[in-house]
Amino acid sequence: MASITPKMLPMNCARYIKSLDSTFLQRSRPSIAAINAFLFPTSSSTPTSSNRSFTTTAPLQKRDPAGHRRFGRVGRHQIRHPRYYRGPYHPHQPPKPSDPSSREFVPGPFTSERLWDHYNDTIAADLMTMAYTHSAPHAVEKPQKDRLRKWEGDSPYFENRPRRGPRGKDYLPLTHRPITFRNVPRLEEVVLHCFSDASTLNPLAIRVAIMAAQSITGSKANLHVAKATVAAWKLKKDQQIAVTCRMSGPSMYRFLATCIDVVMPRIKEYKGVKGTTGDRSGNLTFGFDPEVVAQFPEIEVNYDMYPAKMIPGCHITCKTTATSDRDARMLLTAFGVPFYGKIKTY
């Protein structure tokens, strides 16, 4: 029995063997072909129950050649693997997430993304050319100055003490490496954030916000609750108040392309995204009013189904791999996002 694991045999077959006398099986040690012949007798050679023997070596024709009854239910896409992973020694091992029968399988991609292709074929090479800074071959790189200061003084407490933060700031800015073909700025993730202020009064509004966010992004919404009670805003602690949706990969590019090519041109007297946006680390944010969110084609198509005045506005954060806002702005400009007003230098 030890040599025959259920992995090698059909499931029902394994169950059948378990019900047989195990000592008998261990003594005889039959081959799989012999067991198959024993379990699936064909009409050509029908051994009677009295003279069934394991001496038959030629494999006979299976009753289930397609293997539909191999595991789970009948049908190619209706296999349901066990919900929980039971460890590496369990006979059932879950398939890879890329296998359509896996519980973690997510289908896709469904088509090529126009904006992504445009980035790969046109924008990336141009960005690299524009941001290139030449250094002579074999030039010695200047060692960077210590960004965290030492504790200087005679105090014995300074020994082994963690270093001091940078002067004048309470954060450590990113270091900037020269842009090469390896680190051309690219879009990493887009996060849509909706704060539904209507849900302070009406708990239904957060459901509307969830549906609106999910339908325009195509990804699952995460709920956020209020951290504290603020009487002036009618906010109560632990009240469900905001929704975020994260996108990456094709859906992210599709969403951004919809924003740039469909939604932004529909906004009346739209100046663009504020030039001062950004967190100094290459993440830019812009926002849309509730009226603009209603202009998304996914909401516009059945706008009547959303209760009146409950569609929230949203903030859209574009996370890029650029280490400065300047490079991130250059990337988004190349995608077609307009910027206006004062432009920051960093």
Next chain:
Amino acid sequence: MMESLCRRCFTRIAFQSRRSFASIATSSAAAPAEPSVEPLIDLDAPEETPSYDDFLPDYKRPPSSFQLAASTVISRAPLLTRELTPFETEFFFYQRRLDKRLVKPFVRNFYFKPGTLAYDEWRRKRLGMKVYNPYGDEHWKDELRYGDSPQEDENMDYDSLVKYTVSGEDISASDTEEEIAAKKLMTKPLPRETEADINNDTRSLNRQLSRTLYLLVKRGDRENNTWKFPQANIEGRQNLKQTAEGSLTKACGRDMNYWMVGNVPIGYYDYQLPDGKAKGENGELTGKKVFFMKARIFAGRPKLTGNKANIADYQWLTKEEIEGVVEKDYWKAIRRMLVTR
């Protein structure tokens, strides 16, 4: 000052200082007597070489046995989405079908309220649609029949799109049949293949819309000239960008609207001059080093009449086509800087 600064820094400082004096100059200068209205572009005017300010009059290029040259790689970015390979088409179709089988079915009452106009319209449009239903009796028919293309099956061709997606919301009862037809009319998209593609007109920019096209020129003054990017020797104290722009103007006139991408070269090519061609002021030049500068075209076309670089012909070619027309050494030097698509 010149001894302590590099050329780049010196140029920057000189440029800045010049700008600060510009406002003083304008304020002190007398107002012009009569502002003359000039046309934006005078096409008949003789082409003039761009004038460059020389910030380093005493600078002398160190002697070298190589002639330096700059060349412009001017390209047109793809205008259309890329064409999918047959495998990609099949793969995407397979994934769409898998998605239909795995996601929850469409809840029509959630998206359209029963009894409303939108609901009726949605139902009416779906009547003739070929829709795969993974929850119906024929759920097992999830593959394409022989001869069907994925596009045909998913109602994505032009006629189906018009039939099933164009809404009749703005059609009123008082409209005549002609008016209804006009409102339902959707502009038919132009084919991906243009006339220039069919005629193989390589001089036209209107070809190979889903690919990057590069401008190649051919000189007509010698017998064995080959196709190259527009190229010019660096003269005087011009920098690479200025020379590259000058080469484009000399070879193709001023009818092109383009922008230079960055100030640095994207490629490099050097070769030895053939025997007997070695020249120079003292006969010391033995070879040539060419630096390629990147440019992108917005609009326009090269003008060959009256060009100063003896250009006889030009072509807009894709990467694969370039390989067929240029010399082998040249191709080896340029192939890495051209994008695949």
